[in-house]
Amino acid sequence: MKRILVSGGAGFIGSHLCTRLIKDGHYVICLDNLFTGSEANFAHLKNNPNFEFVFHDVEYPYFAKDIDEIYNLACPASPIHYQYDAIKTIKTSVLGAINMLGLAKRNNAKILQASTSEIYGDPIIHPQIENYWGNVNPIGIRSCYDEGKRCAETLFMDYYRQNKVRIKIIRIFNTYGPRMLPNDGRVVSNFVVQALQNQDITIYGEGNQTRSFQYVDDLIEGMVRMMNTEEDFIGPVNIGNPMEFSILELAEKVIRLSGSKSKLVFKPLPHDDPKQRQPDITLAKRKLEWQPTIELEEGLLYMIEYFKDYRS
Numbered sequence: 001m002k003r004i005l006v007s008g009g010a011g012f013i014g015s016h017l018c019t020r021l022i023k024d025g026h027y028v029i030c031l032d033n034l035f036t037g038s039e040a041n042f043a044h045l046k047n048n049p050n051f052e053f054v055f056h057d058v059e060y061p062y063f064a065k066d067i068d069e070i071y072n073l074a075c076p077a078s079p080i081h082y083q084y085d086a087i088k089t090i091k092t093s094v095l096g097a098i099n100m101l102g103l104a105k106r107n108n109a110k111i112l113q114a115s116t117s118e119i120y121g122d123p124i125i126h127p128q129i130e131n132y133w134g135n136v137n138p139i140g141i142r143s144c145y146d147e148g149k150r151c152a153e154t155l156f157m158d159y160y161r162q163n164k165v166r167i168k169i170i171r172i173f174n175t176y177g178p179r180m181l182p183n184d185g186r187v188v189s190n191f192v193v194q195a196l197q198n199q200d201i202t203i204y205g206e207g208n209q210t211r212s213f214q215y216v217d218d219l220i221e222g223m224v225r226m227m228n229t230e231e232d233f234i235g236p237v238n239i240g241n242p243m244e245f246s247i248l249e250l251a252e253k254v255i256r257l258s259g260s261k262s263k264l265v266f267k268p269l270p271h272d273d274p275k276q277r278q279p280d281i282t283l284a285k286r287k288l289e290w291q292p293t294i295e296l297e298e299g300l301l302y303m304i305e306y307f308k309d310y311r312s
């Protein structure tokens with residue numbers, strides 16, 4: 001049994017990760033300030049003797065002993081939430097990385113950074129491969145998140161080179177699944193909630209921009225495999241589903257699969273919205289022996305079922 005700390009463990013991805021790690025027989029400390037996470041997300045773990053929730057903001061140092069592994073996920077991930085308090089977002093990414101790396105250093109723990117495809121910005125290289133440095137606006141409305149995450153990767157690499165901290169970096173591409181909030185603001189949850197209520201489906205721009213959507217269970221498997229790779233494999237490695245769809249195609253699928261009467265409405269495209277995104281997962285396939293197993297339509301059906309039964 002390992003003692004594993006998950007920062008951001010009360011969020012959408014974090015709560016699935018905590019569940020998986022408990023199931024694998026580990027002791028899990030979930031550290032979260034409940035900004036976008038909730039107690040409901042870990043209600044099923046609350047009485048488990050191997051689970052501990054600590055209300056804590058990663059902007060401030062955290063001390064604990066005998067930690068074997070850390071997964072650093074604390075950071076709002078939806079544009080509406082990370083832009084709500086942009087300065088807080090960048091502090092969470094940068095100071096959070098420093099504090100979690102310091103904790104890893106004191107414990108000689110392995111630490112995995114939940115980085116993002118936003119590292120690539122509005123990519124000119126397509127599909128995105130890990131050695132592409134990206135095309136990121138440093139002064140735009142997405143920069144608090146994108147540059148915060150880029151700086152966190154830099155910190156991970158410098159703690160690795162300078163302090164020999166045992167690091168792992170994954171770059172997560174758009175992920176969806178149960179426990180996303182109905183007001184999360186990201187596209188899959190927005191469209192499913194709108195479709196189930198027969199409300200207008202909000203397409204930003206003309207809907208020709210593309211994304212590659214990964215179901216959360218596939219991501220969790222990739223994360224755990226990455227943590228367990230040999231010591232000298234540190235990444236970064238892309239974790240995502242390479243099937244690429246336009247936002248219009250996504251809307252059409254959601255309407256069809258939910259039997260909705262919703263119509264499409266077109267809204268202004270947010271600034272710096274990336275035009276295309278698709279992971280090259282050759283490295284993950286080779287090093288983790290991993291690839292996604294849940295296709296978009298199957299995952300959307302799970303999302304539709306989840307939001308049909310959703311009670312706030």
Ligand code: NAD
Pocket residue numbers: 007008009010011012013014031032033034035036037038056057058059072073074075076077078092096114115116117171172173174175176
């Ligand atoms: P989420 O918003 O559901 O989860 C983030 C969690 O971090 C929440 O529980 C929130 O309360 C917590 N948090 C935020 N600021 C904090 C702080 N200062 N101190 C402590 N806790 C804090 O988002 P998610 O989709 O579950 O994303 C989890 C991680 O994965 C994030 O780091 C995100 O950048 C990364 N990621 C997610 C995606 C995706 O598509 N979901 C894609 C790329 C990267």
Ligand code: UDP
Pocket residue numbers: 078079174185186187188190191202203204205209211247269270273274
């Ligand atoms: N989007 C949309 N309607 C919505 C929410 C998002 O058309 O109601 C678009 C958004 O402009 C972007 C894509 O869907 O092009 C994915 O947005 P999301 O916020 O989910 O993720 P990100 O832009 O961070 O990849």
